[in-house]
Amino acid sequence: MGQLLEQINSPDDLKNLAVEQLVELSDEIRQFILGSVSRTGGHLASNLGAVELTLAMHYVFDFKADKLLWDVGHQCYTHKIITGRKDKFTRLRQADGISGFPNPDESEYDQFAVGHAGTSIATAIGMAIGQLKQKKKDKIIALIGDASIVNGASFEALNNLGLVKRQLLIVLNDNSMAIDATVGAVAKYFSRVRLSQTYEDLRKTTRNILEHTPVIGKSVEEAIERIKKSIRMVFPASQMFESLNVPYFGPVDGHDVESLVQLFDALGELEHPAILHVYTSKGKGFRPADSRPSKFHSTGPFKMNGDEVETQADTIRPSFTSIFGEHLTKLAEKDDKIVAITSAMCDGTGLMDFRKRFSDRFYDVGIAESAAVDIAAGLARSGLKPVVCIYSTFLQRSFDQIFQEVALQNLPVVFCLDRSGVVGSDGPTHHGLMDIGYLRMMPNMVLTAPANDVEMKLALEFALGADSPSPSEGLDSPVVIRYPKDLVPAKKLVPAACTRPFKLGKSVIVKKSKDSSVAIVSYGSVLAEALGAEDILAKEGIAVDVINARFAAPIDNKILSLLDDGKNIITIEDHSLSCGFGSAVLEAAAEKMERGKQLPTIRVLGAPRSLIGQDSRKAQLTRVGITADKIAKTAREMIDS
Ligand SMILES: Cc1ncc(C[n+]2csc(CCOP(=O)(O)OP(=O)(O)O)c2C)c(N)n1
Secondary structure, rough: OOOHHHOOOOHHHHHHOOOOHHHHHHHHHHHHHHHHHHHEEEOHHHHEEEEEEHHHHHHHHOOOOOEEEEOOOOOOOOHHHHHHHHHHHEEEEEOOOOOOOOOOOOOOOOOOOOOOOOOOOHHHHHHHHHHOOOOOOOOEEEEEOOOOOOHHHHHHHHHHHOOOOOOOEEEEEEOOOOOEEEHHHHHHHHHHHOOOOHHHHHHHHHHHHHHHHHOOOOOOOHHHHHHHHHHOOOOOOHHHHHHOOEEEEEEEOOOHHHHHHHHHHHHOOOOEEEEEEEEEOOOOOOOHHHHOOOOOOOOOOOOOOOOEEOOOOOOOEEEHHHHHHHHHHHHHHHHEEEEEEOOOOOOOOOHHHHHHHHHHHEEOOOOOOHHHHEEEEEEEOOEEEEEEEEEEHHHHHHHHHHHHHHHHHOOOOOEEEEOOOOOOOOOOOOOOOOHHHHHHHHOOOOOEOOOOOHHHHHHHHHOOOOOOOOOOOOOOOOEEEEEOOOOOOHHHHHHHHHHHOOOOOOEEEEEEEOOOOEEEEEEEHHHHHHHHHHHHHOOOOOEEEEEEEEEEEOOOOHHHHHHHOOOOOEEEEEEEEEHHHHHHHHHHHHHHOOOOOOOOOEEEEEOOOOOOOOOOOOHHHHHHHHHHHHHHHHHHHHHHO
16 A cells, blocks of 8 residues: 555545645555455446546545535545545455445445436435525535436436525536447537547636636626636537536546646635536556456456456356347347347447447447337337347336336337346445336236246247247237346256246246145246255255246246145245235235135245345345255245144
8 A cells, every 4th residue: 555545544634635745645546446456346447537536525625514426436436445444445345345336334424325327416406405404504516427417317407406506516527438438419529529628728727717716705606707708619518518507617637636626626615506527537547447448347356467457267157148148149130120229238238249240220328228218119119129238227217118108008128137136246226126026017018037048048039029930020018038147057057948938927847746845936047046955855855846937927827826736835036025026926826815715835035125235146145045055944944834
């Protein structure tokens, strides 16, 4: 650890440094982040880019009282390092360690547990109004990236900035990147402005703002007008924000920490909302991340060799994501109606090859999940076969669009929900534990989940009608395919029953015994654990049935007829128990009970309705009880009672 960083255990320590020392401290922090993330994995490129910005904000403001609101929050490592958490970086994103995102449970310096884009400006507005009502003068700062500020929620918030009659500073951290290059009209506008800037222009703007600051605070409006006049001709980015009536400053160099300190000092005095537009470089200071920021947006541990990265050995098995991407590309070769849509997650959802191969049938709409769904609805209405590829957690943003424009119209949109289930190190903001719940209640929606690589392909073929006699027609209703952030199970865990084509609402029997009194009914990739439990019990001489449900909507009647056969049921799922697959079975069973039937027992295994902290995915599954051992134990308990 660098000499200066060693002395920094709180923002007060930072304030003891001379402003010139922040330059050296920035370098030390960059090295610290690089070293830590190379060992633990984490969000690298965005954090390397936001070091000076964060130091300057902390140098000027007092975030014990003042409020700093992070958008997404994946770029908050410098903030964590200087707010007393640097020693915890050895366990970054691990159990009993610190989260990779802001988290008020960890520190009084964090206001919200965030992880989804587009929330900082609106929450800042709320806090600013709250401060005003309580006659408090604490400063409110929202830090947001250029890809997140074009999110619909951000624009809704900007549209309401007029509600704030006091200070509120929005810092736009523009690195011209989302995870990938930013997309859309605003991104193009920003990049045109960026290209028109020289370093000297940025210096000039900084000087311009600062020259006018002595009057800020006394006559805010007048000062803003003067600044606007002096920079308007040169810097058209201001026009966009000015048209929304948001006073705009910049763009300025986001790595010039000394100037940033002066700017924050000055702009913090405004008694009015304003935007400071800052240019930074994603991945700054580490050549591999600087040249390939997408690859280092979020990374697993890696080995550094000087300024280079040693590549990791390939994993033993492919992931659900890669099987999905490969197979979708293959199906698209045969069916030119297939189009893919994603919202800023091309790589994460496995669409890189699809994009390369079918650039005219690939749409990245940026961080705009609701628009993605409605665009898909329009595509489906005009006869195409849209495949919406969005993580389970981010699809939550589109709840209403899924219902109104897709389910209500019964349009054949295929939703591919990557990162369904527990997601490991990203933790509670990113788990995909609610999708069955929020989708199952919608009429017309077909919910399916592949158990392994073979089923991943079959589920896609089913949803896209590739397995039907007239494949061009496909299914005539929306289909959801959910799968986890995981490798596919080993070949020996792919039973023959899983190789049969998917049929609407039909489960497959993997093991059946007339002597069994318990049936394990699994949904999705957790079939591997069900098979493990069956194996454990078989060795003890206990026979159980194993059913692969394949569908959570509609539920196969065959599952319910197990109850008629006197079998107890254990359902397992990588999802919240509230409103999940087990709930669907319980609801169907309740209908039977209403008709006066005495039924055997049903036990449901899945995630509790509580937050599951960052950890490995395997440990999280163990924590919620989705393991072969726990399933076997549950079966024994049922048999014994
Ligand atoms: C609603 C939502 N959709 C998608 C994501 C996934 N995501 C995380 S960071 C990121 C890119 C953010 O870009 P930007 O705000 O410009 O910040 P940068 O990483 O460039 O610093 C995306 C798309 C998310 N966090 N939230």
